[in-house]
Amino acid sequence: MPELTRRHALAVAAALTAAAPLAAVPAARADDDGHHHGGTPGSPAAFDEIYKGRRIQGRPASGGGHHHHGDGGYGVFVDGVELHVMRNADGSWISVISHYDPVTTPRAAARAAVDELQGAPLLPFPAN
């Protein structure tokens, strides 16, 4: 059977997204009060919590050109594994785990992913 695996999927994805214009995102730091500096304009603040026994984190993407997928402005992680998220034009969010069901914040997308995963590990997103 051909190796039509996730590795292949990710290679295709990486090639496709690499062709898309990349936002030049400066290094961003979240303030304690939720404001932010840098990142995508209007980018949400960072978060870090344990939800249903799993650590979910979100933060405006740092620079360095290693964040190539989606709109590239914000990174979400479940137990340290990156979850692909995307911001819609109206400010709502989706993830690859819940791609047709927008929620209001990246934290809500992370929680929806944990709900959907039912304890299963997220597979690593490609190292670009």
Place this chain on the structure above:
Amino acid sequence: MTVRKNQASLTAEEKRRFVAALLELKRNGRYDAFVTTHNAFIMGDTDNGERTGHRSPSFLPWHRRFLLEFERALQSVDASVALPYWDWSTDRSTRSSLWAPDFLGGTGRSRDGQVMDGPFAASKGNWPINVRVDGRTYLRRALGAGVRELPTPAEVDSVLAMATYDMAPWNSASDGFRNHLEGWRGVNLHNRVHVWVGGQMATGVSPNDPVFWMHHAYIDKLWAEWQRRHPGSPYLPGGGTPNVVDLGETMKPWNDTTPAALLDHTAHYTFDA
């Protein structure tokens, strides 16, 4: 000529042949290549960047071509097979024959969402989930759990009544037929059905569930019905739109076809009604 039929009217033999062709494409590896392509586009299509397969005017012609490629692959296994469509506004129950063990199998069990019956149940050994976003290798569904109701015929009709194909900014924020059919705005048709099925159908690797093809064959049919209802309404935009596939521009990943070349489905297939 290929005739796409309502799944509810298929004979037992037609169901058997369709399922057998799906299993053969899975066995020989060709099926998973379609899942890979879909996930690549769904992750790459963004509202403010390049967008081709989703959240853009080319959502409809892109999926028309994608389904044509898949149908041709099925027909290379069994020339008698055509893609059926699922009219979810009519067959809106978890008790529909669509979900019977002789066709797609039913919903997943509560513990882990695993589909336990039908030809695609993991226990049969014929449907490994290889292109995936998490560790689970079995087909999952949660019919009616993510959202209670499938769209109604009246809701479908309200979207078919929209005379303008698509509008600026040509993305998930757009007014017009395409985005209301896709579901990012308004009563929500296409997106809601993905959510209603649940499991892999709610994710970027949604073609892992064979119902993907029957859902999109019906979305495709609704596009054809919209064209009949609005013969003077063209595909939009007509040209010069950054990041968006205009009427005469070629579409990735094929690079050899345009929305203009895909507007008339009758060159490739007809519908039973």
